[in-house]
Amino acid sequence: MKKALLISYRFPPQGGGGVQRTLKYVKFLREHGWEPVVQTARGPVWPVWDESLLAEVPAGVAIHHTPVLEPERLEKLALAALRPLFARPRRSGARGAATPLAASGAPTSPRPRKAKAPRPHPLRQLRDWIYGRIFVPDPQRVWGPLAVAHGIMIARRGGADLIYTSSPPNSVHSIGGRIARRLGLPWVADFRDPWTDGPRRRRSYAGNPRREKREAAQESWVMRHADRIVVSAPALRERFLEKYDFLLPERVHVLTNGFDRDDLVASEREQSGLEPGLFHLTGTGNIEAMIDMTPFFEGVAEACAEHPELGRGLRVNLVGAKKGQWDAVIARLGLSERVRYTGWVSHARAIRFLRDSQMLLMCQLVEEGGGGEKLSGKFFEYLATGKPVLALTVPGLTATILRETGVGHIHAPADKEGIKATLVRAFATRSASPESDPTVVARFDRRILAGQLAALFDEVLAERGRAGRLPAVATPDPAQARESAGSVGSPATWTDPHATSGGIQP
Numbered sequence: 001m002k003k004a005l006l007i008s009y010r011f012p013p014q015g016g017g018g019v020q021r022t023l024k025y026v027k028f029l030r031e032h033g034w035e036p037v038v039q040t041a042r043g044p045v046w047p048v049w050d051e052s053l054l055a056e057v058p059a060g061v062a063i064h065h066t067p068v069l070e071p072e073r074l075e076k077l078a079l080a081a082l083r084p085l086f087a088r089p090r091r092s093g094a095r096g097a098a099t100p101l102a103a104s105g106a107p108t109s110p111r112p113r114k115a116k117a118p119r120p121h122p123l124r125q126l127r128d129w130i131y132g133r134i135f136v137p138d139p140q141r142v143w144g145p146l147a148v149a150h151g152i153m154i155a156r157r158g159g160a161d162l163i164y165t166s167s168p169p170n171s172v173h174s175i176g177g178r179i180a181r182r183l184g185l186p187w188v189a190d191f192r193d194p195w196t197d198g199p200r201r202r203r204s205y206a207g208n209p210r211r212e213k214r215e216a217a218q219e220s221w222v223m224r225h226a227d228r229i230v231v232s233a234p235a236l237r238e239r240f241l242e243k244y245d246f247l248l249p250e251r252v253h254v255l256t257n258g259f260d261r262d263d264l265v266a267s268e269r270e271q272s273g274l275e276p277g278l279f280h281l282t283g284t285g286n287i288e289a290m291i292d293m294t295p296f297f298e299g300v301a302e303a304c305a306e307h308p309e310l311g312r313g314l315r316v317n318l319v320g321a322k323k324g325q326w327d328a329v330i331a332r333l334g335l336s337e338r339v340r341y342t343g344w345v346s347h348a349r350a351i352r353f354l355r356d357s358q359m360l361l362m363c364q365l366v367e368e369g370g371g372g373e374k375l376s377g378k379f380f381e382y383l384a385t386g387k388p389v390l391a392l393t394v395p396g397l398t399a400t401i402l403r404e405t406g407v408g409h410i411h412a413p414a415d416k417e418g419i420k421a422t423l424v425r426a427f428a429t430r431s432a433s434p435e436s437d438p439t440v441v442a443r444f445d446r447r448i449l450a451g452q453l454a455a456l457f458d459e460v461l462a463e464r465g466r467a468g469r470l471p472a473v474a475t476p477d478p479a480q481a482r483e484s485a486g487s488v489g490s491p492a493t494w495t496d497p498h499a500t501s502g503g504i505q506p
Contacts (some may be wrong), residue, residue, distance in 0.1 A: 011040035032454030143212040199367035235373035258444035283361030299419035495497030
C-alpha cells in the first residue's frame with residue numbers, strides 16, 4: 001500500500017474543530033489505497049483536549065510526536081519573573097487625582113478632558129513586538145528545525161511516497177515543503193483556512209508591513225513548490241488563482257470539510273443533559289469570538305417578553321469557549337436563566353447536544369474571508385442532524401448551502417427583528433419535522449472526501465513517475481530531488497468532488 005506522511009500540528013488528543021479534517025483523512029485513507037503516517041507535535045499549548053478522538057485512529061496507524069517548546073510556555077515563566085519589575089506604583093498626587101480646588105467645589109474648566117485610551121502594559125507591548133516580528137508566521141515556527149529532521153527520518157524509515165501538510169499553523173507548510181524537497185517527494189499543501197487573506201491575519205498586519213511582506217513571500221513559496229494546493233472552500237481557490245498568475249488552475253483543488261456518519265452513531269452513547277419538553281437553541285464552538293452578540297440577545301429577550309409561552313420554554317445553550325464578554329448584556333436583559341454556557345465537551349457529546357436540540361445556532365465572522373467564504377467543519381455536522389439552523393452570517397457560501405438543504409434561517413448578525421421573528425416562528429412550528437434535502441447533505445460525507453484526497457495523491461504520484469515508495473532507510477541522491485512544476489490534471493470544481501446520492505441517517 002502506498003504511504004503518505006501527514007504533517008499536522010493539530011491532531012488528537014488535541015480537540016476542537018482544527019483537528020477533525022486531518023483525523024478523518026487518517027481514518028478513511030486506507031479504504032482508498034493509502035496508508036497514513038502521522039507527524040504531529042508533542043506537548044503543544046492548546047486549550048482544548050479530547051482523548052476520545054484517539055479511538056478514531058485505525059489500529060496500526062503510526063503517529064510520531066515531535067517535541068516542541070512553544071513560546072507561550074516560556075512566556076508564562078518570563079511574565080512571572082518580569083512582572084514585579086514593571087509594576088506601576090500608585091503615587092499620591094498623580095496626574096488625574098482630585099486637587100484641593102476641585103474638591104472644594106470651586107469652578108473648574110467647563111470643557112472636560114477627552115479620555116485617553118490606556119497605554120498597554122510594557123510587558124504586553126514587548127510581547128506583541130516579539131510575536132509580530134520574530135515568531136512569523138506563527139509561534140509554532142520554533143517546531144521547524146526539529147520537525148524537519150524528524151520528518152526526514154520518518155519518511156526514510158517508513159518508505160513514504162508523498163508528503164501532506166495541513167494548516168494552520170501556517171509554518172507547517174514550510175516544514176513539509178523542506179522535507180519534500182530534501183527527499184524528492186511530491187507534496188500536497190492543504191489550507192483549512194486562508195493565510196495572508198484571513199481576517200484576523202490582516203488585522204495583525206496593521207502597523208507591521210514587514211510581517212505582511214514576509215508572510216506574503218512565505219505563502220508564495222508554498223504556491224510555487226507544492227505539487228497540489230488543497231483548499232476548504234471555492235472562494236479560497238479563486239483568491240489564490242487571482243493572486244498568483246504562475247499558479248495553474250489544475251494545481252488548486254477544493255475539498256470541503258464534512259461530516260462523519262460514525263460520529264452520529266457515537267453520539268447516541270452520550271447524554272447532553274438537556275431538559276425534555278423545552279425548546280433548546282444550541283450552538284457549539286467558539287461562538288463568542290465571531291460577532292457582536294448583543295442584537296441576538298436583545299432579540300431573544302424581546303421575543304420572550306412578547307410571547308410568554310416562548311419565554312417559559314426557551315433555553316439557549318452555548319457549548320464551547322466562554323470569555324465572559326457578553327455576561328453584562330445577558331444580565332441586563334434578564335437572560336441569565338435562559339442563556340447557559342456548558343464549556344468544552346467531547347466531540348461526540350457536542351453532537352449529542354445538537355441532536356437533542358430543536359434549533360441550532362451558527363455564528364460566523366462577517367469580514368471578508370469569513371462566513372461568506374469559509375465552510376467550517378461543525379457546519380456540516382449541523383446539516384447532518386437535519387435540524388433547522390439559525391445562521392447569523394453574511395451572504396455567501398454558507399447561506400447558499402443552507403438554502404439548498406432547506407433548513408436555513410439566515411440573518412445578518414445585527415438583524416434583531418429578523419432573529420426575533422424567526423425564533424417566534426420556530427417555536428410555533430416546533431412539532432413539525434424539518435424538510436431537509438438529504439441528497440445535498442450527502443455530498444459532504446468525510447469518507448467520500450477522503451477518497452477524493454486519495455485520488456489526488458494518485459494523480460500527483462503518477463505525474464512524478466514514481467514506480468514505488470522511497471526505499472526504507474535509503475539515502476536518496478540529492479541530484480534526483482526535483483521541484484514541482486506546473487502539473488496537468490483535471491481541474492477541481494465546486495460540485496465535482498462531492499457528487500453522490502443517498503440520505504442521512506442521524
